[in-house]
Amino acid sequence: xxxxxxxxxxxxxxxxxxxxxxxxxxxxxxxxxxxxxxxxxxxxxxxxxxxxxxxxxxxxxxxxxxxxxxxxxxxxxxxxxxxxxxxxxxxxxxxxxxxxxxxxxxxxxxxxxxxxxxxxxxxxxxxxxxxxxxxxxxxxxxxxxxxxxxxxxxxxxxxxxxxxxxxxxxxxxxxxxxxxxxxxxxxxxxxxxxxxxxxxxxxxxxxxxxxxxxxxxxxxxxxxxxxxxxxxxxxxxxxxxxxxxxxxxxxxxxxxxxxxxxxxxxxxxxxxxxxxxxxxxxxxxxxxxxxxxxxxxxxxxxxxxxxxxxxxxxxxxxxxxxxxxxxxxxxxxxxxxxxxxxxxxxxxxxxxxxxxxxxxxxxxxxxxxxxxxxxxxxxx
Ligand code: UT7
Numbered sequence: 001x002x003x004x005x006x007x008x009x010x011x012x013x014x015x016x017x018x019x020x021x022x023x024x025x026x027x028x029x030x031x032x033x034x035x036x037x038x039x040x041x042x043x044x045x046x047x048x049x050x051x052x053x054x055x056x057x058x059x060x061x062x063x064x065x066x067x068x069x070x071x072x073x074x075x076x077x078x079x080x081x082x083x084x085x086x087x088x089x090x091x092x093x094x095x096x097x098x099x100x101x102x103x104x105x106x107x108x109x110x111x112x113x114x115x116x117x118x119x120x121x122x123x124x125x126x127x128x129x130x131x132x133x134x135x136x137x138x139x140x141x142x143x144x145x146x147x148x149x150x151x152x153x154x155x156x157x158x159x160x161x162x163x164x165x166x167x168x169x170x171x172x173x174x175x176x177x178x179x180x181x182x183x184x185x186x187x188x189x190x191x192x193x194x195x196x197x198x199x200x201x202x203x204x205x206x207x208x209x210x211x212x213x214x215x216x217x218x219x220x221x222x223x224x225x226x227x228x229x230x231x232x233x234x235x236x237x238x239x240x241x242x243x244x245x246x247x248x249x250x251x252x253x254x255x256x257x258x259x260x261x262x263x264x265x266x267x268x269x270x271x272x273x274x275x276x277x278x279x280x281x282x283x284x285x286x287x288x289x290x291x292x293x294x295x296x297x298x299x300x301x302x303x304x305x306x307x308x309x310x311x312x313x314x315x316x317x318x319x320x321x322x323x324x325x326x327x328x329x330x331x332x333x334x335x336x337x338x339x340x341x342x343x344x345x346x347x348x349x350x351x352x353x354x355x356x357x358x359x360x361x362x363x364x365x366x367x368x369x370x371x372x373x374x375x376x377x378x379x380x
Contacts, residue, residue, distance in 0.1 A: 057179035057187075057219045058227030058377035063114035064215035064346035065107045065192075066333065067099040073208070080204035087208045092309025096211025096334030103137040104194045104214075105146040111216040111342075112151055112188055119218050123151050127184035129158030130175050132167025132191040132338035133214075134245075134365070135198055136160050147190075156188075164243070165305050165364025166233070167191055167338030169372055172360070173231045175219045187219040191338035198245055200265035209307070210266070211334035215342025226354070226377035232288050232370050239276060239367030242269045277363040278311050282318035285361040288371040289319060296320030298357055300376075301348065305362035306330035306340040315361060337364065349380045 072095040073084035087093055099107065108131055116123060129144045136143045144158030163170040168191025175187040192214025201207045219227075246252055247263035258264060281304070289299065302321055304312045309330055316326045327344040336343060341360050345352070352358070356376040363369040 054225065055180055055182065055221045055223060056225060056227035056229070057176035058222035059217045059345070059374070060220045060377060061115050061119035061218040062215060062342060062345045062349050063111050063118055064213065064339075064343050065110040065114070066213040066343070067097045067102075067107070069098045069100050070095050071098045071211070076204075076208055079201055080207060082204045082208055090308075090310075091209060091334075092312075092328075092330045093209065093334045094331045096332075096336075097213050098196045099194050099212040104133055104135050104192055104197075105137045105143045105150060107194065107212065107214050108133075108143060108147045108190050108192045108216065109150045111190060111192065111214055112147060115188065115216045115218055116151070121186065121218065123153045124155050126153045126156040126186050126188055128175065128178055128187045129153060129156050130161055130171040130187065130189050131158065132161045132163060132169075132171040132189075133193055134162055134164050134167065134337060135194045139249075143192075144190075163235075163338075163364065163368040164366055165307060165335070165337050165340070166362045166366070166368035166370055167193075167364070168341040169231075169360060169362050169370045170233060170368070171338075172217070172219075172228070172372060173233055173370075176228045176231075179219050179221050182221075185221060188216055189219055189342075190214060190216040191340070191342045192216075193337035193339050195266075195335070195337055198264065198266050200262055202262075203265065205270055206266050206268050209335050211336050212339075213333055213336040213343055214339030215346045217342055217345065222377055226375045228372060228374045230288055230292055230373045232284050232372075233368075234280070234284065234370055235366050235368045237366060239273075240365070242272045242276070243267070243365040243367075274308065274311070276367055277307060277369075278314045280367070280369045281305070281311060281361055281363040282315045284369055284371045285315050285359055286318050288359060288373050292373055294357060294359075294373070296322070299359055300325060300356035301352065301358045302326045303341055303344045303348075303358060303360040304328075305335075305364065306333065306344070307335050307363065311363070319359070352376045352380065354379050 073087045131144045142160040148156050161171045171189045175189040178184045194212045195210035247258035361371040
């Protein structure tokens with residue numbers, strides 16, 4: 001008869017068997033403990049699991065769009081009191097592109113269309129579209145919303161990110177998190193601005209700087225360690241008085257006075273912005289290098305925001321980079337705000353090699369600034 005506290009025979013048997021096994025395999029267990037780290041490190045299944053856990057977000061394609069109309073320094077000198085010599089020596093800009101007809105979504109759609117073709121992507125497979133821009137088609141709906149409709153990306157959701165010249169960096173880091181979390185497999189990140197829609201072509205201090213254009217990148221999961229490695233993103237709203245668009249938002253809705261005062265255009269205190277930009281862009285770029293133990297020799301490319309050649313030069317110098325490693329196209333396009341970084345990647349795509357260590361760096365209105373370190377994931 002079985003005692004009330006006695007375990008059922010099957011449980012007892014299991015216990016006895018386990019105990020005897022333990023005794024008999026004591027030596028083997030000791031060996032197992034000794035070799036466990038090696039087994040974990042080299043067992044194919046363990047390595048697979050380890051790699052699966054370290055999914056990174058990699059750029060797998062890039063495409064851009066630039067309007068055809070060229071506005072040269074010479075053209076501007078006929079519109080405001082300026083000269084080609086002043087613009088070139090103070091900023092590095094020779095010409096910029098202007099979109100005569102169409103909206104920001106048209107530029108974004110053209111860039112994404114090229115990207116979809118290049119990467120053989122069905123629009124229905126896109127999960128998410130993030131658009132860095134300060135010149136959306138409308139206050140609402142978002143430009144991402146409009147673009148998804150224009151290109152038939154019916155299964156995607158999306159939104160705009162307003163971080164001025166740092167818009168592409170902010171959007172890239174946001175997109176990377178959706179990939180790393182496993183939530184999405186195909187994220188399109190765009191940086192694009194139609195600056196001509198908010199620039200006062202009677203204000204020589206701003207109209208010579210900005211241009212229209214932008215680009216798009218595809219972000220996908222990477223299990224080999226390529227793609228985005230680190231990001232430092234910063235903001236300081238106290239800087240808003242130095243660079244902003246006063247009217248058109250809830251602080252100053254459009255009215256007869258706001259239009260008469262030309263308050264719907266960009267206002268910039270250039271010298272103040274310059275000081276913040278030159279310090280912060282250089283600092284954040286050096287910081288991301290330091291914390292990833294990178295020297296100037298390790299970095300293959302700097303992709304800097306194209307606001308002013310002097311700011312780019314100062315950043316490269318602080319990073320200890322030779323000029324040949326710095327992507328510069330400001331002379332052709334001027335400052336396209338959120339568009340500058342993807343336009344650089346587009347222009348340099350053929351030169352970028354798999355494994356290249358790349359630093360993207362930007363500074364813009366807000367203030368907003370930051371740097372992203374990535375390992376390039378493909379050969380074009
Ligand atoms: O991308 C978003 C972040 N933005 C930036 O990073 C822009 C940062 N700032 C800059 O790049 C430069 O400050 C500017 C390019 C905007 C201006 O260059 P600057 O060397 O700082 O010139 P400034 O503003 O100190 O002006 C110097 C002179 C002034 O004349 P006075 O007062 O010395 O007689 C300006 O009125 O140059 C005059 N000026 C011009 N002259 C000819 C300003 N704009 C022009 C112009 N043509 N377009």
